[in-house]
Amino acid sequence: MLSIAGYTFRSRLMVGTGKYRSNEEMVAAIEASGAEVVTVAVRRVSLDREDAGGILHHLPPSRFTLLSNTAGCYSADEAIRYARLAREAGFNDLVKLEVIGDRETLLPDTAGLLEATQVLAKEGFKVLAYTNDDLITALRLEDAGAVAVMPLASPIGSGLGLLNPYFIRTIKSRLSVPIIVDAGVGTASDACLVMEQGVDGILMNTALAEARDPVRMATAMKLAVEAGRDAYLAGRMPRREVAVPSSPEQGMLG
Amino acid sequence: MMVVVNGDPRTLLRSSSAAEMLAELGLDPRAVVVELNRTIIRRATLAETPIAEGDVVEIVHFVGGG
Numbered sequence: 410m411l412s413i414a415g416y417t418f419r420s421r422l423m424v425g426t427g428k429y430r431s432n433e434e435m436v437a438a439i440e441a442s443g444a445e446v447v448t449v450a451v452r453r454v455s456l457d458r459e460d461a462g463g464i465l466h467h468l469p470p471s472r473f474t475l476l477s478n479t480a481g482c483y484s485a486d487e488a489i490r491y492a493r494l495a496r497e498a499g500f501n502d503l504v505k506l507e508v509i510g511d512r513e514t515l516l517p518d519t520a521g522l523l524e525a526t527q528v529l530a531k532e533g534f535k536v537l538a539y540t541n542d543d544l545i546t547a548l549r550l551e552d553a554g555a556v557a558v559m560p561l562a563s564p565i566g567s568g569l570g571l572l573n574p575y576f577i578r579t580i581k582s583r584l585s586v587p588i589i590v591d592a593g594v595g596t597a598s599d600a601c602l603v604m605e606q607g608v609d610g611i612l613m614n615t616a617l618a619e620a621r622d623p624v625r626m627a628t629a630m631k632l633a634v635e636a637g638r639d640a641y642l643a644g645r646m647p648r649r650e651v652a653v654p655s656s657p658e659q660g661m662l663g
Numbered sequence: 664m665m666v667v668v669n670g671d672p673r674t675l676l677r678s679s680s681a682a683e684m685l686a687e688l689g690l691d692p693r694a695v696v697v698e699l700n701r702t703i704i705r706r707a708t709l710a711e712t713p714i715a716e717g718d719v720v721e722i723v724h725f726v727g728g729g
Contacts, residue, residue, distance in 0.1 A: 425727070425728060425729030426727035426728060426729075427726075427727040427728045427729045428727070428729075429727065435727065448728055448729055449725040449726065449727065449728055450725065450726050450727065450728025450729075451696075451723050451724075451725060451726075452723060452724070452726045453669040453670070453721065453722065453723055454669065454690060454695055454722045454723060454724050456668065456669060456671075456673075456688055456722075463694055463695075463724035463725045463726055464725050464726055464727050465694065465724075465725055475725070477725065478728050478729070480728050480729065493703055494696050494698060494703060494721075494723050495696075495725075497696045497703050497705065497706070498696050498724075498725065499706070565729070566729075592729075612729075613729075614728075614729030615729065
């Protein structure tokens with residue numbers, strides 16, 4: 410069971426809802442993934458279109474825990490404003506806090522992220538903070554009141570996989586709050602490798618939405634997350650620079 | 664009455680409250696959140712929140728995102 414700030418989940422896989430080719434495909438992929446937490450973004454209603462109902466029509470809050478993000482925010486103040494708007498929608502007090510520092514890499518502005526985490530935590534928000542794979546920032550976010558820290562595997566939407574397993578392991582070993590690796594997973598082996606580092610979960614979006622077959626990839630990711638978690642708990646054999654035979658050396662024919 | 668809604672000037676013909684504004688714009692108050700001059704309007708108080716000439720209004724909802 411994954412437990413974050415009093416919420417418990419059976420699945421360690423969380424998924425985004427952006428960039429799918431259709432809402433039907435999105436719902437089918439989310440169902441195949443087994444995810445219970447789904448992220449959503451806050452944006453202006455389009456006043457000139459009929460479809461002003463947003464995405465909730467397809468994601469009943471009775472079935473999913475909605476995790477609103479502050480994607481696209483480039484300052485602490487802007488992210489705080491988005492978080493407050495999301496909370497007023499009335500589903501929960503969770504926020505996936507992003508304060509972006511650079512348009513090309515979408516890497517976080519860690520100073521802004523810390524400031525926004527402090528403010529929102531004081532207001533009672535349960536902050537899940539998207540950050541880079543830097544241990545010191547992760548420690549500061551925990552001190553600032555984040556209920557989970559979400560270091561990246563690699564940049565958002567890049568699909569480059571886990572670039573620094575050592576730093577992810579280090580963050581996991583030093584923090585008490587859950588560690589959810591967010592961003593950068595491209596395929597099932599990436600997800601498995603992330604979970605083998607011992608982290609508590611993964612959040613992904615593009616790896617599913619941009620797969621040729623999102624539903625099938627969602628199934629693969631579900632299995633990969635479970636496999637990686639089991640492999641971590643099972644404890645891997647040591648790495649050796651020499652071969653060791655698996656069959657007995659005694660009893661060979663003379 | 665002229666107000667700015669989601670960045671664009673807009674004429675409201677029959678709205679004196681935030682709730683009436685949503686109705687005039689054809690929006691379901693349960694599906695959106697309203698910010699009036701940078702202050703979030705609680706859903707329960709939409710009907711008693713007056714809208715005035717020149718107000719800056721943001722109306723948001725949830726969309727797909729990662």
